[in-house]
Amino acid sequence: GREIRLASRPQGWPGAENFEIAEVRVPDPAPGQVLVRNLFMSVDPYMRGRMDDRESYVPPFQVGRPLDGGAVGEVVASGAEGIPEGTMVLHGLGWREFALLDAAAVRVVDPAAAPTPSAYLGVLGMTGLTAYAGLLDVAGFREGDAVFVSGAAGAVGSLVGQIAKLRGASRVVGSAGSAQKVAHLVEDLGFDAAFDYHDGPVHRQLRDAAPDGIDVYFDNVGGDHLEAAIGSLRRFGRVALCGAIAQYNETSAPAAPRNLALAIGKELTLRGFIVGSHGHRMPDFVQEVGGWLREGRITWRETVVDGLENAPGAFLGLLRGENTGKMVVRLAG
Numbered sequence: 001g002r003e004i005r006l007a008s009r010p011q012g013w014p015g016a017e018n019f020e021i022a023e024v025r026v027p028d029p030a031p032g033q034v035l036v037r038n039l040f041m042s043v044d045p046y047m048r049g050r051m052d053d054r055e056s057y058v059p060p061f062q063v064g065r066p067l068d069g070g071a072v073g074e075v076v077a078s079g080a081e082g083i084p085e086g087t088m089v090l091h092g093l094g095w096r097e098f099a100l101l102d103a104a105a106v107r108v109v110d111p112a113a114a115p116t117p118s119a120y121l122g123v124l125g126m127t128g129l130t131a132y133a134g135l136l137d138v139a140g141f142r143e144g145d146a147v148f149v150s151g152a153a154g155a156v157g158s159l160v161g162q163i164a165k166l167r168g169a170s171r172v173v174g175s176a177g178s179a180q181k182v183a184h185l186v187e188d189l190g191f192d193a194a195f196d197y198h199d200g201p202v203h204r205q206l207r208d209a210a211p212d213g214i215d216v217y218f219d220n221v222g223g224d225h226l227e228a229a230i231g232s233l234r235r236f237g238r239v240a241l242c243g244a245i246a247q248y249n250e251t252s253a254p255a256a257p258r259n260l261a262l263a264i265g266k267e268l269t270l271r272g273f274i275v276g277s278h279g280h281r282m283p284d285f286v287q288e289v290g291g292w293l294r295e296g297r298i299t300w301r302e303t304v305v306d307g308l309e310n311a312p313g314a315f316l317g318l319l320r321g322e323n324t325g326k327m328v329v330r331l332a333g
């Protein structure tokens, strides 16, 4: 089997040279362990932060060691009671073709309950829960709210907009990085309006798209997007600070938002969150969003890249916006 290791730490934008691929022996599971053949692995923006040697809510990757992250695969050898060969499991040892795990470190998933195993990395997994808990609990979305979401054609953002619509938003506006993505938001996902942030200042485009203002901003981007949202938020508006991808590869401090003081007079709430703290909402999420999925009321896309050797490229592509919906890497199957 093969694995991807961190070859060196990037300064600013990462590149292929920061990764290396290595052949390793496939181990046998000890009692209590399972050997998993990974079918799909996730690439996620937060992995950029783990390439730096900085303490965060997840530990940094180590130079010379394999990367890790969400993956779904099939048990091919088992020393664990109750997890026979052939079981499909979700776990945290992606970036490798075979993963050796303790039984307690895997979650058994039902392949019949998902259209593809990779759904457990996206719409039915961490990504979906981020959208659900971020919108409903962190931003305190209420029926009738006007919502703006950035990174709207991505994995989290595309679900935020659709959940808001299904829960009775008065207006849903999204921003994304290409004309094609903008068309996808309006034509396929049911957004009321969308714009390409390359087409002009975000604050002006947001004002045109939501002339009466917004009540909720779901922030995936930070910077000028957050500044524009602060400008457009109405009194008692709420912001879920989910991500700030515009600054993940920057080496200097962000220039925006410059208008944070507006939050005082407007009595805004800006609240950061990490999805790991919202695990208790998983059952509600699975019931509500899972139901919409079965009824065909949620549209979700994946961008699938084939082969472990192309995983670094998939990750770098994610940071450049080459994905629509969830970016995943297919390793087998």
Ligand code: NDP
Pocket (backbone or CB within 6 Å): 044, 045, 046, 126, 127, 130, 151, 152, 153, 154, 155, 156, 157, 175, 176, 177, 178, 181, 197, 220, 221, 241, 242, 243, 244, 245, 246, 247, 273, 274, 275, 276, 318, 319, 320, 321, 322, 323, 324, 325, 326, 327
């Ligand atoms: P996405 O599928 O949204 O992929 C990232 C997208 O970011 C790209 O497709 C690209 O789309 C966009 N992007 C890249 N650079 C910029 C930029 N400079 N300005 C605006 N957009 C940019 O990834 P996820 O859905 O997995 O994650 C979305 C956000 O949510 C990220 O910020 C991530 O860190 C955060 N997150 C936070 C979690 C938490 O627990 N708080 C959990 C999961 C994700 P485009 O073409 O539109 O530019």
